[in-house]
Amino acid sequence: MRSTLEDMGKEVGCSPGTMVLMSRLAKQFYRRGDEELLGMHLRHLVALAYVRDHDACPQQALGDAFCMDANNVVLLLNELEQLGYATRLRDPHDRRRHLVQLTSAGRAALEHTERAQGAIEDEVLGALDPDERRTLRQLLERALRSVEPVEEESPYSATTASIST
Numbered sequence: 001m002r003s004t005l006e007d008m009g010k011e012v013g014c015s016p017g018t019m020v021l022m023s024r025l026a027k028q029f030y031r032r033g034d035e036e037l038l039g040m041h042l043r044h045l046v047a048l049a050y051v052r053d054h055d056a057c058p059q060q061a062l063g064d065a066f067c068m069d070a071n072n073v074v075l076l077l078n079e080l081e082q083l084g085y086a087t088r089l090r091d092p093h094d095r096r097r098h099l100v101q102l103t104s105a106g107r108a109a110l111e112h113t114e115r116a117q118g119a120i121e122d123e124v125l126g127a128l129d130p131d132e133r134r135t136l137r138q139l140l141e142r143a144l145r146s147v148e149p150v151e152e153e154s155p156y157s158a159t160t161a162s163i164s165t
Helices: 019-030 042-053 059-065 070-083 104-124 130-147
Strands: 085-093 094-102
Touching: 019 104, 042 059, 042 070, 042 085, 042 094, 042 104, 059 070, 059 094, 070 085, 070 104, 094 104
Parallel strands: none
Antiparallel strands: 085 094
């Protein structure tokens, strides 16, 4: 017998929480977001989108946003630099910090992934109508805004996925 999401937990008097549901949904995106379809690894896409949304963000902020240790952030940024998608510059106000910026090749690569992202979203979120998708996006942006580090001067544009290294 196969149960549905509505049936889950009824036998024991509980149902999956938002955290469980969002994790399962994220896994559906990861499963479908392969490198061949997107033109890059999903972790690169998520990192580049964050850097685009948080221009010249401190390297540490990237690690904080994705709950990654400094070594993994360095490895990720090394990959992005080798691909020519991002660059690290010394912060002119604090020489100990690096600021991460998108290159023109990184912007072009992100633009190239937009069609593939749309197709994946259509597949995973196909049960939602356009208004529901808009509402979902707004809710995700608001939730992320409350937990991601944000530079005060720049307007916020959420990146609605996390990086898995």
